[in-house]
Amino acid sequence: MKSKAAILWEVGQPWSVEETELDDPHFGEVRVKLASSGLCHSDDHGKKGDLPTGLPIIGGHEGAGVVEAVGPGVRRLKEGDHVVMAFMPACGHCRWCAQGLSMLCDHGAIIMEGLPITDQIARVHARGQGLRTLSMLGTFAPYTVVHEDSCVKIDDDIPLEIASLVGCGVTTGFGAAVNRAQVKPGDTVVVVGTGGVGSSAVQGARIAGAETIVAVDPFEFRRDQAKVLGATHAVASMEEAMPLVTELTRGVMADKTIMTASLMTGDMLMPLMLLTRKGGRACLTSVASPTVLSADIVLVDLILSQKEIVGNVFGGCNPFSDIPRLLSLYKHGLLKLDELVTKTYPLEQVNEGYDDLLSGRIMRGMLTFD
Ligand SMILES: NC(=O)c1ccc[n+]([C@@H]2O[C@H](COP(=O)([O-])OP(=O)(O)OC[C@H]3O[C@@H](n4cnc5c(N)ncnc54)[C@H](O)[C@@H]3O)[C@@H](O)[C@H]2O)c1
Ligand SMILES: [Zn+2]
Ligand SMILES: [Zn+2]
Incomplete structure (x- = not known):
């Protein structure tokens, strides 16, 4: 079928929104009609080459929508099902999935390649070429064909x-x-970089019972929003956080620190x-370039x-158990999601959305589709 998508043809170029041809779902795959796709900083890392991906590639790895067509061999989904697409697929059977560590699923090894799990043959085409899809999702498009292990x-x-x-x-930050x-209840937590991921770490800390949560971000808007989501204090830099945390903890320093800045x-x-603090734990979540040794x-x-x-991929979460759990927290008013989305954009304005994200004018931008 004919569709459209935001495509990165070369590192450093803007996202190019153009017409695509989308194949029918193959074995184990579904076609999803998207309702929305979040603008995560990781897509921008792909665009700038900080996080190398195969090219050309359709961006977007944070999407939700409705299953519109089901390929042969699909066992868990049917037409009309509402789904969230997880950036980390979970096969359910590899050594890691079997231990409840789906965030480390062996399928993850090929997500940066962006080609289907089953046969690595592109399902979307433009300008006569096969296109890859970020995280094997490519949610910067009104329709996508994805494996059911991602849904x-x-x-x-x-x-x-x-x-x-x-x-x-949200899942990455919360986790x-x-x-x-x-x-733990009573902890002092410092979150460095309070965009979409960091402000979700602030929420995770609040829900886990932290007593003091220090948000660190150079953008005033992000600091103010972090306070709406649960931060008790906010400063512009780690240097500024040093005397504050020293004073708040009488020199002990923070029980837990979380790095969620744009790029580490x-x-x-x-x-x-x-x-x-001594005996404390630092959780590194931001992407770093593979050239940093x-x-x-x-x-x-x-x-x-x-x-x-400790490192962190997808918040140490298992998509099939944790995504419904987080949405249940949202339904019960504990996890704030509506407050995170400052602005919505049509697909054609994806580059404007990233301009707004990088200049700190928004918290999370969201592409919405009809
Ligand atoms: N590990 C994972 O599984 C995973 C998943 C998703 C995103 N990420 C990464 O997490 C990071 C954050 O993503 P996001 O979508 O929230 O980005 P974002 O752009 O919305 O937020 C990043 C924030 O960091 C702030 N910042 C930059 N440098 C800083 C510094 N030195 N000190 C304090 N704050 C600083 C920016 O002002 C910005 O507000 C990115 O690197 C992204 O690629 C990792
Ligand atoms: Zn992301
Ligand atoms: Zn697996």
Whole structure:
């Protein structure tokens, strides 16, 4: 069928919205008619080459919509089902999925390639070429063909315009606090970078019972929004956070620190670790370029203060259990999602959406489709 999509043809170019030809779903796949797609910073990393992807590629990995057509061999979905597409697929059977670690599913090894799990043959075409799809989703398009392992069925009463947020950003941030940093009641938590992911870490920390949550972001709008979502204090930089956290904790420093800034570089580890107390834990969530091979750290402080540094992919979450759980928190008013979406855009304005994101004018931008 004819469709359209925002395509990245070369690193550094803007997203190009143009007509595409979309194949029917193959074995194990469904066609989803999208309602919305969040604008996550990771797509911009792909665009700038900080996070290399195969090209040409359709952007977008945070989408929700309705199953419109079902391919052969699909077992869990039917036409009309409402789904969130998770940026990390879960096969359910690999060594990691079998242990409840679906965020590490072996399928993840090929998500940056952006070609279908089953046969690595493109399902979308433009200018006579096969197109890849980011995270094997490509949600910057009104229609996409995806494997059912990427689709989590959700209740019909969850607004699809908002549900896409749990396909990446909210789940990653919430899980950064709850699963990876393991925030406990009474903790002092510092969240560095409070965009879509970081402000969800703020929410995760609040829901986990943190007493003090310090939001760190150079943009005033982001700091103010972080307070709406649960931050108790907000400052513009890690340097500014240092005397504040020292005072708030009487010199002990934060139990947990969470790095969710736009892009992590090696020099950002040292101030983060200095903000972390002895025996405390730092959770690294921001993407870093694969060319970064070293980071500043006082090694003896890490060792003799028994500090921990943990990584984080998809908030340490299992999409098939955690996405419905987070949407249930939303339904019960505990997890705020509506407050995260500052502005919606038609597909044609995807580049404007990213301009707004990068200049801190919005929290999460959202593409909406008819
Ligand atoms: N690990 C994962 O599974 C995963 C999943 C999704 C996104 N990410 C990554 O998380 C990061 C955040 O994504 P987002 O969509 O929330 O981005 P965003 O652009 O909405 O927010 C990032 C925020 O970081 C702030 N910032 C930049 N440098 C800073 C610094 N030195 N100190 C404090 N704040 C700083 C920016 O002002 C901005 O508000 C990105 O690197 C993204 O690629 C990782
Ligand atoms: Zn994302
Ligand atoms: Zn798996």
